[in-house]
Amino acid sequence: MKIGEVSRITGTNVETVRYYERIGLLPKPSRTGGNYRSYAAQDVDRLKFIRHARGLGFDIADIRSLLDLGEHPERDCCEVDQIATSHLVSVENKLRQLEQLQQELVRMLRQCRGGQVADCRIMLTLAER
Amino acid sequence: MKIGEVSRITGTNVETVRYYERIGLLPKPSRTGGNYRSYAAQDVDRLKFIRHARGLGFDIADIRSLLDLGEHPERDCCEVDQIATSHLVSVENKLRQLEQLQQELVRMLRQCRGGQVADCRIMLTLAER
């Protein structure tokens, strides 16, 4: 399977596939006579895993660890749990931050009464503190 | 006022202050005999504005526009409102995305029953789809 098809199947940009190979997240595939990358079903599965994990916001380092763990199926799954849990924690932290931010923005916007920039409450709020 | 003091007052990294100057967000300050940057109160205010806006998640381009508007106090404040509103919208979009993500992560983590990586529900979930 050539890179374009892999790209289509997994919904991954061709350049991204090559990028994953470059950083060692995907193994170097075999090549055709014309030096085209030739992927096996296994590679596609690995890429799907990566994309799904990225979709859930895991960073590349985490995904690397998860893939490594996948290659040691006899190990205890608590390491997997740990990675996922700590990711969830950081997502929840970001969520709280964003909520606060949203509330501050709403508060700021509610004060706007129109008029000139000179009297703009939003600009004043930003200038304060 | 030297850059270190400005840094302390505003809680901004020294390198960040220089970065803002480089990208034209802060004006080039005058220099002392020893070629040290010498800031006026005005510059500190501008930097505070920038940091406050960054804290609210506005990107540099937005901040540039807001600062420009601040220099035209006679203009109508609706442009300010527009920038803030569209930022709020994007924050709310990100918020919704993060909430979904969080729920998916929670769902995934609830399935974990311990045991070996081979049977790990989290790994299976990531591999699926």
Place this chain on the structure above:
DNA sequence: CCTTGACCCTGTAGTCGCTACAGACCCCAT
């Protein structure tokens, strides 16, 4: 007077996860 140490200078490269080229090559259909 000299040294020490804190601060400051410029310029460049690194971060993260891609994305976007340029310029070349391969392959298949017409």
Place this chain on the structure above:
DNA sequence: ATGGGGTCTGTAGCGACTACAGGGTCAAGG
């Protein structure tokens, strides 16, 4: 033989910083 679509490598760009290296400046203490 030609055209166009795919692929190749290598490099640079994004945003918003951050982190040096390798030097200069300045005030206090010995």
